[in-house]
Amino acid sequence: MECSKQKQVEVAPELVMAALKAAKTAGVDVDELLRPYNQSWGQLKAGQGLAGSSYAKLLRGLWRALDDESSGYAIRPLRVGSFRMLCHACIHCHNLRRVLLRAMAFFSLLSEQYQWRLVEQGEEAKLQLRMSGATGIDDAFFHLSLAVILHRWSAWMVDSPILLSRVSFAFPESEFGHLIPNMLQAPVEFNAPETELVIPIQYLQQPIKQTPESLTPFLANSPEQLLTLYRSDDSVSAQVKQFLEQQPELEEVNQDAVAQYFNVSVATLGRRLKREGHHFLQLKDKVRRGRAIRLLLHTQDPISGIAEQLGYSEPSVFYRNFKKWVGCTPAEFREQNQ
Incomplete structure (x- = not known):
């Protein structure tokens, strides 16, 4: 890696x-x-x-x-x-x-x-x-x-x-x-x-x-x-992000599993991500945000259903996180991008 x-x-x-x-x-x-x-x-x-x-x-x-x-x-x-x-x-x-x-x-x-x-x-x-x-x-x-x-x-x-x-x-x-x-x-x-x-x-x-x-x-x-130069697909951060995007059950994937997949120690993985200005939970959150945006833009699923697909037990938590990510609620984002 x-x-x-x-x-x-x-x-x-x-x-x-x-x-x-x-x-x-x-x-x-x-x-x-x-x-x-x-x-x-x-x-x-x-x-x-x-x-x-x-x-x-x-x-x-x-x-x-x-x-x-x-x-x-x-x-x-x-x-x-x-x-x-x-x-x-x-x-x-x-x-x-x-x-x-x-x-x-x-x-x-x-x-x-x-x-x-x-x-x-x-x-x-x-x-x-x-x-x-x-x-x-x-x-x-x-x-x-x-x-x-x-x-x-x-x-x-x-x-x-x-x-x-x-x-x-x-x-x-x-x-x-x-x-x-x-x-x-x-x-x-x-x-x-x-x-x-x-x-x-x-x-x-x-x-x-x-x-x-x-x-x-x-x-x-x-x-x-x-x-x-700096093609992001060559970076450790991008490789980890790509791996996370391929996981159907994102919430179940932890840093130990990712380190094992890339055949490095958890400490080594953390150091390499830090060197590129990232950390594991940040990348996981980025993937979760990307999935939320795709579901809002490309499906008619209710927002409560999208929250459940993303692993949130409470839709209100998804609402708060999404507003923190992009500055508006899921409903407002969907309406603005129709």
Whole structure:
């Protein structure tokens, strides 16, 4: 049970084509961009993906060709160097809350298209994005890119994986929609009013571990770093969370059973979770909360029945816990998300 920070990835053809879609629509010869990687648009359509390192180089070539780090999706181009300046603007922040607020302010200066908000409610922090205006191109990939970059960049800034509670996207499930839950390791909703990443609120207090000195090699190796660094599915916390999600009787699973499954001692498991900023009961509570949200959104079960399915002997305890988690009652949450 090891947590590796670096891992080679294969990028699915659907994502590669989505990255090139806006440029292709604008008349860019994407086959010329793909040629150095022994790839073509026809091969992508036939189902042949691209190595992560080649995909990163392709993106850099695309951005240089367009002078636009949005890959042609933004109304006003994100000139090459925009992400670099964002990093420099945030590297001296003290904690993740300040980083996110400064990043949102930075985007608002670039264009009125980006309307970011940080909402703190109950035990959750919600990073919300609305984009105004339209380019006439399906911008699902752009929404996804901003979400992935913000998530992985934030994890790099605090030098620890960040486990998402859930994610919503302001677009219908696309040709690459089936890939997203695995990319983000979180429950995903489509057709939402806005794109939203939800994290436990305690992450906002995590101190920034990176420095101007560590930023230099990070930028020199971007966007490769954001394809491979701090993938949450490599972390011990994510492995434990995934194991808990597979247990039908969650209340009966204790830390001893999890340690035995991963063939480590309880003390070792606790130390590894603590190193990543988590503890066992916190992860168990996260899984319970995720199940509650799925049942509220995707079933018509009465709330008392949902409480019973989650192991609560008294619905009132479930009501109190749920309001503490998300800042509203189960009934209010269901009504707001109909």
